Amino acid sequence: MKESANTGPLAGLKVLDLSIIVAGGTASSLMADFGAEVVKIERPKTGDPLRNWGPFYKDVSLWWKIHSRNKKSITLDLAKSSGQTLLKQLANEADILIEGFRPGTMENWGIGPDELLASNPELIIVRYSGFGQTGPYKDRPGFGTIAECMSGYISMTGFPDSPPVLPPIPLADEIAGIFGVMSSMMALYNRQIKASSNHKHTGQVIDVSLFEPLFRLCIPHITMAHLLNLVRERVGNDFPDAAPRSLYQTRDQQWLGLSATSQNTWENLAEAMGMSEVLNDERFKNNASRLENKDALNEILQQYLGGVDLEDIMENLVPAGGVVGPVYTADQIMNDPHYAAREDIIELEDPELGNTKMLGVVPKFSKTPGVINHAGPTIGEHNSDIYADWLGLSTADISDLESEGTI
Amino acid sequence: MKESANTGPLAGLKVLDLSIIVAGGTASSLMADFGAEVVKIERPKTGDPLRNWGPFYKDVSLWWKIHSRNKKSITLDLAKSSGQTLLKQLANEADILIEGFRPGTMENWGIGPDELLASNPELIIVRYSGFGQTGPYKDRPGFGTIAECMSGYISMTGFPDSPPVLPPIPLADEIAGIFGVMSSMMALYNRQIKASSNHKHTGQVIDVSLFEPLFRLCIPHITMAHLLNLVRERVGNDFPDAAPRSLYQTRDQQWLGLSATSQNTWENLAEAMGMSEVLNDERFKNNASRLENKDALNEILQQYLGGVDLEDIMENLVPAGGVVGPVYTADQIMNDPHYAAREDIIELEDPELGNTKMLGVVPKFSKTPGVINHAGPTIGEHNSDIYADWLGLSTADISDLESEGTI
Numbered sequence: 001m002k003e004s005a006n007t008g009p010l011a012g013l014k015v016l017d018l019s020i021i022v023a024g025g026t027a028s029s030l031m032a033d034f035g036a037e038v039v040k041i042e043r044p045k046t047g048d049p050l051r052n053w054g055p056f057y058k059d060v061s062l063w064w065k066i067h068s069r070n071k072k073s074i075t076l077d078l079a080k081s082s083g084q085t086l087l088k089q090l091a092n093e094a095d096i097l098i099e100g101f102r103p104g105t106m107e108n109w110g111i112g113p114d115e116l117l118a119s120n121p122e123l124i125i126v127r128y129s130g131f132g133q134t135g136p137y138k139d140r141p142g143f144g145t146i147a148e149c150m151s152g153y154i155s156m157t158g159f160p161d162s163p164p165v166l167p168p169i170p171l172a173d174e175i176a177g178i179f180g181v182m183s184s185m186m187a188l189y190n191r192q193i194k195a196s197s198n199h200k201h202t203g204q205v206i207d208v209s210l211f212e213p214l215f216r217l218c219i220p221h222i223t224m225a226h227l228l229n230l231v232r233e234r235v236g237n238d239f240p241d242a243a244p245r246s247l248y249q250t251r252d253q254q255w256l257g258l259s260a261t262s263q264n265t266w267e268n269l270a271e272a273m274g275m276s277e278v279l280n281d282e283r284f285k286n287n288a289s290r291l292e293n294k295d296a297l298n299e300i301l302q303q304y305l306g307g308v309d310l311e312d313i314m315e316n317l318v319p320a321g322g323v324v325g326p327v328y329t330a331d332q333i334m335n336d337p338h339y340a341a342r343e344d345i346i347e348l349e350d351p352e353l354g355n356t357k358m359l360g361v362v363p364k365f366s367k368t369p370g371v372i373n374h375a376g377p378t379i380g381e382h383n384s385d386i387y388a389d390w391l392g393l394s395t396a397d398i399s400d401l402e403s404e405g406t407i
Numbered sequence: 408m409k410e411s412a413n414t415g416p417l418a419g420l421k422v423l424d425l426s427i428i429v430a431g432g433t434a435s436s437l438m439a440d441f442g443a444e445v446v447k448i449e450r451p452k453t454g455d456p457l458r459n460w461g462p463f464y465k466d467v468s469l470w471w472k473i474h475s476r477n478k479k480s481i482t483l484d485l486a487k488s489s490g491q492t493l494l495k496q497l498a499n500e501a502d503i504l505i506e507g508f509r510p511g512t513m514e515n516w517g518i519g520p521d522e523l524l525a526s527n528p529e530l531i532i533v534r535y536s537g538f539g540q541t542g543p544y545k546d547r548p549g550f551g552t553i554a555e556c557m558s559g560y561i562s563m564t565g566f567p568d569s570p571p572v573l574p575p576i577p578l579a580d581e582i583a584g585i586f587g588v589m590s591s592m593m594a595l596y597n598r599q600i601k602a603s604s605n606h607k608h609t610g611q612v613i614d615v616s617l618f619e620p621l622f623r624l625c626i627p628h629i630t631m632a633h634l635l636n637l638v639r640e641r642v643g644n645d646f647p648d649a650a651p652r653s654l655y656q657t658r659d660q661q662w663l664g665l666s667a668t669s670q671n672t673w674e675n676l677a678e679a680m681g682m683s684e685v686l687n688d689e690r691f692k693n694n695a696s697r698l699e700n701k702d703a704l705n706e707i708l709q710q711y712l713g714g715v716d717l718e719d720i721m722e723n724l725v726p727a728g729g730v731v732g733p734v735y736t737a738d739q740i741m742n743d744p745h746y747a748a749r750e751d752i753i754e755l756e757d758p759e760l761g762n763t764k765m766l767g768v769v770p771k772f773s774k775t776p777g778v779i780n781h782a783g784p785t786i787g788e789h790n791s792d793i794y795a796d797w798l799g800l801s802t803a804d805i806s807d808l809e810s811e812g813t814i
Contacts, residue, residue: 008593009590009593009594009596009597010593010596011597012600013596030589034590053648054648055631055635055637055648057630057634062627062630062631063627065627066626066627067626067627113773131745132749132771133771134748134749135744135745135748135749136744136745136748137745141672141728141730143666143668143730144666145652145664145665145666145730145732146664146730146731146732147732148664149654149662149663149664149732149733149735150664150732150733150734150735150740150743151735152735152736152737152740153575153576154654154662154664154734155662155735155736156575156576157572157574157575158565158572159569159572162566163644163654163656163662164654164662164734165564165565165566165572165643165644166644166653166654166664167564168560168563168564168639168641168642169560169563169625169626171624174624175582175585178582178585178586178589179585179769179770180770182437182588182589182592183441183770183772185589185593185595185596186415186416186417186441186592187772187775188592188596189416189417189420189592189596189599190416190418190775192596192599192600192603193419193599195603196599196602196603202774202775204773204774204775205772205773205774206770206771206772206773207770207771207772207773208770208771209749209770212749212751212769212770213769213770215740215751215766215769216766216769217576217578217581218737218766219470219473219474219576219581219766220462220469220470220472220474220765221737221766222737222740222741222752222764222765222766223469223472223763223764223765224462225736225738225741226741226763226764227464227469227763227764228462228464228469230462231737231738232736232737233736234575235575236572237570237572241462245552246573247556247561247570247571247573255556255561255562255570255571256556257552257555257556257557257561257573258552259550259553261550265548318547321548323548323550323552323553324553325553325554325556325557326556326557327557327561327562327571328556328557328558328559328562329559329562329632329638329639329640330559330625330628330629330631330632330638330639331632331638333557333559333629334629334632334633336557337542337543338538338542338543338544341541341542341543342539342542342616342619344619344622345629353634356630356633356634357630357633358627358630358633359622359623359626359628359629362586362619362620362622362623363586363590363613363614363616363619363620364539364540364613364614364615365611365612365613365614366520366612366614367609367611367612368594368597368609368611
């Protein structure tokens with residue numbers, strides 16, 4: 001099946017993704033959303049272990065179907081020397097190669113960065129691993145949970161009187177995924193600029209661990225510990241430097257987020273709630289005093305908000321400039337008119353799943369928007385296409401490779 | 408002070424950042440880490456409100472100093488028509504412009520995308536807002552907390568018997584920040600490729616909301632709700648599809664992350680713990696049965712881990728292939744040898760703060776690594792440099808602009 005062309009900014013870019021599960025796949029997923037030709041290399045027969053992640057619909061992993069949308073799948077046994085030869089040939093045709101094996105594995109197979117760059121000096125190689133390619137922990141197995149714990153993020157998440165809280169999605173992997181796209185695009189820009197000034201050969205290796213990208217997002221924490229001896233711990237849903245900001249429960253048992261951390265937003269909010277006595281209360285007159293009396297303030301706000309239904313709160317407070325919003329679940333998102341207007345939920349026909357809704361393309365480009373053409377492919381669905389188009393193999397070559405188990 | 412050249416992949420790229428607080432600043436911060444010349448435009452006198460975010464050291468915001476490292480600061484009053492004229496001139500020299508005003512504000516000032524692109528058709532404009540530039544909620548004030556709530560992420564975070572949990576960092580803003588770098592780099596690639604084939608003028612507008620990037624990371628949730636009627640709720644620290652995976656408390660009251668979600672990792676872990684009776688227990692023989700009996704399993708693991716100190720657990724379990732790691736706080740990170748070996752914590756002399764430690768550059772490029780030259784500048788520190796270098800203004804011009812309050 002020939003698919004309609006993708007209008008995205010990466011149309012024409014060729015990406016090989018050898019990684020498994022989430023991190024590398026997030027990088028290649030975002031590239032595929034925006035028009036790159038992403039070829040996922042899977043183990044013959046078993047495929048990416050992500051295919052075994054529940055939940056399933058018609059025996060197909062929904063994780064796989066969404067995470068691998070727009071990608072092509074080919075099979076290749078990288079532990080075989082015939083597979084390594086093919087990989088080198090494929091890498092010669094690619095702009096970007098993504099891998100996520102334990103450090104040293106590619107080198108042991110004779111397809112490490114030195115070999116690949118010697119043959120294709122313009123290749124950009126993104127390497128994913130739990131702890132990076134260097135340092136004393138580099139050989140430790142890398143799972144997102146451990147990366148989250150060691151990044152510093154988890155020690156600050158949750159309430160002081162209950163355990164720290166892990167994220168409900170593979171956050172470290174996914175953020176590492178976005179860092180991988182971001183950095184490979186930077187390397188690509190560098191390569192294009194150098195090429196236009198006749199300095200060719202600007203392939204390189206980007207070392208992306210799972211723990212460092214999330215650590216990078218804890219922006220001033222190292223400096224706070226160094227200069228102020230201040231180590232942030234769990235503070236629940238209050239904000240350490242401004243108030244009010246928390247979650248509250250409405251009369252109809254919905255959770256509501258509320259943020260009024262500037263004087264202006266606070267006054268608008270209190271007025272819209274008809275709380276002139278609170279506005280005149282010395283305990284709440286400015287941010288410093290509100291912070292000092294935040295428990296009392298939270299109680300007053302909870303008392304008000306607990307007496308009104310979510311819909312009425314939104315109707316009363318939003319037009320007055322109140323910064324409030326519901327804690328949405330996926331089904332509520334599917335019914336929200338703003339998500340619909342932004343085309344954040346799209347629908348397509350999939351040969352395995354039938355009619356399928358999924359999240360749309362983020363963010364929105366004015367001239368080269370991303371387009372979703374199909375959900376995740378079956379194992380090796382594009383063997384004939386890619387081995388013929390990229391390497392010029394014949395149908396007979398391809399079926400030989402299949403019968404010897406290389407692909 | 409002339410600074411040493413940045414070797415990063417974006418050396419030579421010119422970026423104007425008109426945004427305030429966190430999201431746009433995250434995008435420009437990552438660009439600055441990697442060598443772009445980032446010029447932060449601040450309001451004369453008051454500057455970016457981020458400068459008022461605590462905590463402070465020597466009366467200087469640590470958020471500002473770290474978030475704005477490597478950036479240059481100039482002042483400009485965009486509400487003045489003389490300021491708007493200067494902005495247009497600066498935008499003519501830039502590759503990327505980042506803004507974060509309420510939708511419509513730039514247009515009202517006569518410096519909307521149409522005007523800027525008419526004058527510089529190669530400009531890439533990244534627009535940040537709470538809800539995006541279109542849709543029924545576009546005029547609502549956009550704060551990260553509300554974006555987090557409405558993205559679907561928060562409803563799944565935390566324990567079933569306590570409130571949902573907000574993130575301890577401005578997560579929605581920061582993820583939107585990375586999406587902004589990622590997408591502007593994609594647009595830049597598209598522009599360079601088109602330029603090399605003589606199709607010039609590929610500037611465009613990228614519309615980045617705060618709620619959509621975090622929503623994008625909840626990968627299969629819309630599809631699960633659609634096809635399976637399955638709406639994920641809070642499950643604490645267990646993983647809904649595999650066990651064991653949770654946090655446990657050690658004898659010395661440290662929290663430990665543990666993940667053994669594949670059969671292999673599980674068997675290695677149980678053996679290293681000397682738990683042959685658990686390995687032979689029918690309740691824990693495979694992932695399905697472990698999931699069914701995860702409370703019992705967590706209790707057994709907590710009992711074992713609660714009897715050993717963190718250091719001993721790491722020493723015993725890691726060499727055996729156990730996937731475990733401590734829940735680090737910032738001070739523990741500062742003492743960790745792996746962070747040190749990866750140069751994840753760097754040190755510099757700052758004119759305001761003195762000797763300052765901060766997080767390093769993430770990720771690691773083999774050929775064009777990012778370099779940190781300085782922490783966040785003072786308000787307007789680079790007025791003379793930029794207005795002279797970019798626009799050719801004389802010292803007299805610049806002081807006129809200062810005295811009339813334009814800069």
